[in-house]
Amino acid sequence: MNAIALNHICKSFGSFAIRDLTLEVPEGTICGLVGENGAGKSTTIRLLMNALRPDGGSAAVLGVDTASPEFQAVKEDVGVVLDEAYFPEVLSAAQVGRVMAKTYRRWDGDQFRQYLDRFELPEKKPFKDYSRGMRMKLAIAVALSHAPRLLVLDEATAGLDPIVRDQVLDIFSDFTRQEDHSILISSHILSDLEKLCDYIAFLHQGKLLFCEEKDALLERYAIFAGTADQAESLDPAAVVGREDRSYGGVRCLVRRDDVPATLMLERPTVEDVILFLAKGVKLG
């Protein structure tokens, strides 16, 4: 079963539109949603959670159509962290916990307190006095404390220091040890996604350019680094993106299967693939 299935979703806001978005995240996997600012990542998440009504297409989460009345109950199984933690400013973490205990049927107060301890969040301090990192940690603690089967994370690690970010990524990774647990995470920190994700989905100007297994993606593409003359000798159809260096060298993202096997190539990072593709969108 797919944890998430978006089927030909369209949503227009005039100058910006999500166009024919089809995306599937299999159960038990982690999918990273990548894209430039304004590419439509947050809009996709709002459409997915039925917080926005699509102009066309359909969406299903954990096998339930998001437009159906049954989806209300499915939200119990989904932990969401948005790009900001939008809790009322005057509430403390302890009060947030008490409100959530009446919101979610499977709210685990002990687990919530454990996360507060682990993230070193003061229980009595008002939310407005938290730093951005503390706010995001509180949002993550809430999302994890009601026994969700799916986590939907929109820039959830933004604002966290590297040590806490690493800790949080470990928590997310542990979360998917249970085979029916899944995560959709959007982030600009591509190294985090490379570490965490099974699938990478690339959204560019409201259109999904690809969604595929991270390992397959990194196998398909390679980095060629050489001189301009060497780069010119490559089959143009094999070159996905090219970057001229100031010292005269050239770096290209190439399709591994379309260049001679004898050519010296480097394994790309997810960041390499995304940056080259974002600059010169050329997929085949």
Added chain:
Amino acid sequence: MKALLLKDFYVLWKQMRYFLLVILVFSALPGGYNMVFAVTYAALLPYSCVAYDERSKWDQLAAMMPYSVRDLVLSRYALGWIGGAGACLVSLVLQTAFSLAFHRAAAPAALLAAFFACVSTLAITLPLIFRFGVERGRLIMFLIIFLVCGSTGALSGIAESASNALPAAVWLVVPVSLVLTAVSVPLSMRWYARRSR
């Protein structure tokens, strides 16, 4: 809906202390206008909550949680009703105490009429707040103030002048407020859903 009311209670807690003080002061002052004002003032509580929620963008987070549109809308009405009823109760207790201490006449029927005036005010103004939001609803806030002052003045006049006319006023304001609420809640739900999507 309990979760949303609890959240609103926490949000308003600091303000509630001032609100209780206002009820205390206005109920202690002689004259029907003052204690009726305290009750109708309770109708403004949900607007404070909507303003706080808009500032923290709570609605965006709430849309991701298992709250129905019905819960999100009804909790605002319920907050106003609870605030109005609470103000009535406190005012009644104070009036009774003052009537015993200073031989001043209590006016429970005027309080009842004030409560239903508060319900009517909520029924008229909440759909507009759900439709336009607090920021764009400044004109609506003027309408609220006008309604509060108008109903308060009218009710105090009734309370002070004709004790016979008061039950009739209560009988009038009760069905009017119920009909208004029956129309208002579905309209608010429709406008809230449309605005948030």
